[in-house]
Amino acid sequence: MLFESACDMYITDRRKRLRMNTIEGYESAIRCHLLPRWSGREIESISDTELQDWVDGFELPGAAEKAFKTFRQVIRWSMRKLRLRMYDPTMAGIELPKKQPYRPKVLDAAGERSYLRALYGHECEAVAICSVTLGLRRGEACGLRWEDIDLRTGEVRVRRSRQVVSGEVVEVPPKTAKSARSCWLPRFAVQRLKAIRNGARGLLCELDPDTVARRIKAACRRAGAEWVSMTSCRHTWATLAVEAGVGIETIAMMMGHSNITTAYEHYIVPRPKICKDAQKAIERLVLSS
Structure with a gap:
């Protein structure tokens, strides 16, 4: 054949x-x-x-x-x-060329605040808020509808993904069974989304995902704010979650991963603060014994 x-x-x-x-x-x-x-x-x-x-x-x-x-x-x-x-x-044991370790650029807490301030009042603000505060995939954030968000409890139901395929925008189911999930927004994000919504229905932003990503980047550049891609916003959320002391199993669940090793191997950037905070916690335990 x-x-x-x-x-x-x-x-x-x-x-x-x-x-x-x-x-x-x-x-x-x-x-x-x-x-x-x-x-x-x-x-x-x-x-x-x-x-x-x-x-x-x-x-x-x-x-x-x-x-x-x-x-x-x-x-x-x-x-x-x-x-x-x-x-x-x-x-036959084919040997692939070795790749350099992937270390995505992520925002620290101050960088995230700068990122969100740059998008205040922007047409893509609601998508950006959900992207960076929930660690959503780009297609998931762009696929959110206002009806998916409960602004009383902060629950966000991830039920679809908008993708650009061969130049056309399509809606597809979430990537895996665990990707169809509920996440909960922080209180500051709920308050801002309440102000943005103003009775709106349908998609948080009608623009296609590629255009959303470009306009977010342009807004950050104009404001002189830190910028990372929407994919790196996902890495940012996971890394900040670890810094805040969130367990890896909770991070994997929130990100819609099928197992916790995916979150550990691909999304969490080992910043010095994480390692130093771990050592401080161990030091407190040792010295208090």
Whole structure:
């Protein structure tokens, strides 16, 4: 079977089950990385040596990882679904280039206040408040409706995500089962959202997610305020939560993660204050014994 035929069947099958933006990512990897190298090849003829040489040829470690994982998905799907009796070249211990540790830029408490002040009265203010005070994914924050927020209790019900897929705005369910969740706003955020709402209904902001992100950035730059992306607002919330003494299991629950290791490995930035506060707490325990 030709490799490109396997890719077509793989995408057709996965489109039934995966989110549109996930499919778009697989299609991009196939189009940009897989087909230029493996088009015209019989899938059964690809060797692990060729595969390693291909991976070694990438300049960017992230691109190599994305391309290899998509290739592996296609191969293993073909063996399972199409019953291809073949050697799996991805099982040969392919070595991926090492990536530098990811350390996103996050705001400290003063930076968050500056960020929110810069957006005071802005058309995207309500989205920005929910994004940075709840640690929401960008699509989740942009998908919130006023009806999802109980301004008496501060409860915010995350029920959808707005995504830009192939230039079109689509609404999709939350990323995982645990992503469909309730979060609770801090009191200052509830008070400000009450003032903003003024009887409004529907989306907190009608702009598409890409435009929301650009306009928030522009507002911060104009005000001379600190700025981080909406994704880094999520990292900011997790890091500030740890600094405030919130347990990792609560952080994972609030962020809609399926397990606590995701929050620990990818979202919490080990700032000196966190480590110093931990040592102070231990010191108090030791010296008081």
